[in-house]
Amino acid sequence: MIKFLDNKLFRYLSVFLFLNSSILPVKSSSALAAWAINTNGVLELRTKSNTNLKAYFQKANQISGDRFWVDFPGELKNPRTIKGNGPIKEIRLGKPDKGKTRLVIEFKEETYLKPLTWQMVGLDQNRWRIKLFNSKYSFKKIGEGLVEKKRGNIKANQNLIHKKKNNYGYLKLPEVKRNKFEVVIDPGHGGPDPGAIGIGGIRETDVVLEVSKIVKNLLSEKGVKVRLTRTNDVDLDLPPRVSIANNTDADIFVSIHANASRGKRRDINGLETFYYRGWRGRLLAKRIQKQILRVSPGSPDRGVKQGRFYVIKNTRMPAVLIEIGFLTGRLDARRLEKITHRKRLAYAIAKGILEYLDKVG
Numbered sequence: 001m002i003k004f005l006d007n008k009l010f011r012y013l014s015v016f017l018f019l020n021s022s023i024l025p026v027k028s029s030s031a032l033a034a035w036a037i038n039t040n041g042v043l044e045l046r047t048k049s050n051t052n053l054k055a056y057f058q059k060a061n062q063i064s065g066d067r068f069w070v071d072f073p074g075e076l077k078n079p080r081t082i083k084g085n086g087p088i089k090e091i092r093l094g095k096p097d098k099g100k101t102r103l104v105i106e107f108k109e110e111t112y113l114k115p116l117t118w119q120m121v122g123l124d125q126n127r128w129r130i131k132l133f134n135s136k137y138s139f140k141k142i143g144e145g146l147v148e149k150k151r152g153n154i155k156a157n158q159n160l161i162h163k164k165k166n167n168y169g170y171l172k173l174p175e176v177k178r179n180k181f182e183v184v185i186d187p188g189h190g191g192p193d194p195g196a197i198g199i200g201g202i203r204e205t206d207v208v209l210e211v212s213k214i215v216k217n218l219l220s221e222k223g224v225k226v227r228l229t230r231t232n233d234v235d236l237d238l239p240p241r242v243s244i245a246n247n248t249d250a251d252i253f254v255s256i257h258a259n260a261s262r263g264k265r266r267d268i269n270g271l272e273t274f275y276y277r278g279w280r281g282r283l284l285a286k287r288i289q290k291q292i293l294r295v296s297p298g299s300p301d302r303g304v305k306q307g308r309f310y311v312i313k314n315t316r317m318p319a320v321l322i323e324i325g326f327l328t329g330r331l332d333a334r335r336l337e338k339i340t341h342r343k344r345l346a347y348a349i350a351k352g353i354l355e356y357l358d359k360v361g
């Protein structure tokens with residue numbers, strides 16, 4: 001996040017949690033030029049240049065559901081209500097006071113939102129975006145006008161595209177030749193061996209199994225054959241994990257683990273990926289490490305390292321062992337608890353694997 005703050009293009013606006021404030025009425029037309037809520041839950045706004053926005057959130061009460069709204073200077077001509085879909089009940093454009101425009105997004109009752117994590121990002125002088133809900137909700141895009149910037153500083157635009165790629169690049173997985181590759185994914189531990197136990201009792205065996213299953217699904221969708229060494233919480237010794245891989249024609253072996261620090265130090269966080277030997281293993285480790293770091297901002301890069309772990313030492317194909325974070329670390333544990341972060345990690349691992357297969361396979 002610090003990286004963004006250095007960039008003058010980016011301005012942040014935090015969402016006020018229902019604080020009252022008054023903006024001096026401005027006698028002019030609305031500063032809101034266009035808006036859109038995309039299928040991925042991102043609200044995009046185009047405004048007049050250098051507009052001051054205020055954003056608010058209010059929890060549901062007897063009268064209405066959870067509401068998010070943005071106030072713009074300038075008076076709206078036609079107040080209107082637009083029917084929502086998915087998690088959104090409706091969108092209202094109104095003028096709460098003379099000389100103001102208010103865009104209200106009202107959510108349905110059962111929607112589970114996390115407004116504390118919301119952040120409105122200024123992309124340039126007249127574009128804004130904020131992620132309101134998860135793409136797991138099925139939602140059909142709604143909007144008015146064109147939010148895309150049509151002209152302007154080319155360099156700024158290129159910069160913007162670059163940043164966008166960095167932020168959401170993990171959502172796109174590379175294509176590989178279908179039905180050509182086979183991958184063994186090894187969720188660490190299981191059964192009586194829960195692996196690392198972290199803050200609040202979070203267990204490595206559960207976290208890595210869930211991540212592994214998502215990786216499997218993502219790779220299967222791309223036409224890669226995937227075998228999991230275990231699919232539930234069972235105890236599986238190390239040799240059978242290795243023989244599962246060695247007895248098939250697997251192209252690669254990927255063992256997924258989460259870390260614990262000695263003394264359960266909460267200040268130790270970070271991600272690392274091990275390989276045993278060979279440039280293929282090293283390349284695979286590098287690709288995966290790069291991607292998992294990308295979805296774990298602020299967590300230290302502990303690097304790509306050589307390691308002599310049994311499962312990567314004894315498998316015949318290029319093999320890596322990934323540590324997706326410290327369950328004992330304050331930063332990592334809080335994330336690893338969340339399904340959204342586990343999904344992001346799975347995407348990242350799948351992406352690293354597909355990049356490798358595409359390059360080497």
Ligand SMILES: [Zn+2]
Nearest residue numbers: 188195257258
């Ligand atoms: Zn482990």
